[in-house]
Structure formats: structure tokens, C-alpha cells
Amino acid sequence: MNKRCFLLIGVFLFSLILVYGCGEDKVTPPTAGELTEQGWAKFAAGDDASASGDFNAALGLDPQFYEAYFGLGWAELRLNHAGMAEDAFVTYLAEKTGSNDAKAGLALACHAQDKFEDAIVAAEEVLDADPTWSFSRAPEINYQDVALVLAHSYYETADFEQSLQVIRDYLDPGYWVDTTTPEGRKQLADKLESLYSG
Numbered sequence: 001m002n003k004r005c006f007l008l009i010g011v012f013l014f015s016l017i018l019v020y021g022c023g024e025d026k027v028t029p030p031t032a033g034e035l036t037e038q039g040w041a042k043f044a045a046g047d048d049a050s051a052s053g054d055f056n057a058a059l060g061l062d063p064q065f066y067e068a069y070f071g072l073g074w075a076e077l078r079l080n081h082a083g084m085a086e087d088a089f090v091t092y093l094a095e096k097t098g099s100n101d102a103k104a105g106l107a108l109a110c111h112a113q114d115k116f117e118d119a120i121v122a123a124e125e126v127l128d129a130d131p132t133w134s135f136s137r138a139p140e141i142n143y144q145d146v147a148l149v150l151a152h153s154y155y156e157t158a159d160f161e162q163s164l165q166v167i168r169d170y171l172d173p174g175y176w177v178d179t180t181t182p183e184g185r186k187q188l189a190d191k192l193e194s195l196y197s198g
Contacts, residue, residue: 032062039071040137043078051075066095073105074137082112100126100133104146116153123150127170147171152192160185163192171195 030038039054055072058065073088089106093099107122123146126133134142147170154163160179167175167188175191178184 032058032065032068035061036065036068036071039068039075043071043075043137048075048078052079066092070096070099070102073102073109074135077105077109077112080112082109085109086113086115100129101135101137104133104135104141107146107149111149111153114156116156119149119153120157123147123153131170144171148192148195151195155188155192160188164188167191167195 035054035058039051039058042048042051042054052072052075055068055075058068059072062068069088069092073085073092076082076088077085086106086109089102089109092102093106096102103122104126107119107126110116110122111119126146127143127150130143132143133146134140147166151163151166151171154160154166164175164177164179172191172195177187177191179188
């Protein structure tokens, strides 16, 4: 009888230890900031879909955590979801107006949707503020990408001379064609195509 009593008391105490011990080891859910940093790490590793998921999760926790909109814009841009990227950048820039990184993303997103006038405005702001800009999270994306988008956007809005000037200022200083002639405009179009493919 005593053995059974001791055994029951022992099992009871062991159960209490398990219940209260496990309560202290509960995993704390990540914050919006932690999810955003996790998203940036995935972005750096090239896992844009998972990065987008983390940025969206961060915004689900805190819709005012603007850094997550910024990350979401870049992740969606690399996923070729230009409209979603544009929305995210616009939301971010409404709060953080001076970000060249976000303006560059916005220029690329607008260009991808053939919103050439909007792309021109955003790209000009980036290059006027920092002619040697590069994206802080991915330095391989830089002023040349923005300049190419700007030159192409000017071409698409029939401002051929300005398109040529952007190429000369940022991409190929020695390049020149006569943009007042059909042949010169064709050569300029070919140049833009070669810059995209090169």
C-alpha cells in the first residue's frame, strides 16, 4: 500500500513539473521587426517568394511597420509582380519620402507596367539625388539600371534627345546619333536593346 501511495505521489509530482516546466519554455512569436529581418535574409539568399511571405506576415502583425512595405516592394518586383511592388513602394514613400532605394524600386516597377511618365519622375529623383546610387540591400542593382529605365522611358514618350542624353551621361559617354532622323531613332532603339541584353 505504501509503495502504491509513493508511486502515485511521484507520478503526480512529475506531472506537475512537466506542466509548469513546459509553460516557461513557450516559444515567443516573432515581432514584425524580426519577421522583416528574416524576410531580408531570404531576399539576400534569392528566395523572394518566402521573403514576400515574411514581409506580409510582418504587416499582418503591424500594418504601420513601414520597413516591411519596403521589403515587400523589392521582393514583389523580383517576382515580376510590378503592380504589387508599386503599391508597396507608394505606401512606404508616403511615410519615408526621402528613400532613394524605394524611389528606384518604384521607377523599375512603373517602367515594367509601361507607366513611363511615372518611371521618369522616380528615376530622375534618384539620379538627381545620387548619380552613383546603388541599392543598399543588393548593390548589383545600381544607377545604371535606373538610367536604362529612364532612357527607355524617355524614348517611349518620344523624347529621343533626352533619351540619348541619359545614355551619354550614365551609360556610354561616347555614344551619339542624330535623333532628329528616323535612322537615328532606329539606332537609338537598337542601342537601348543592346544595353538591356548586355
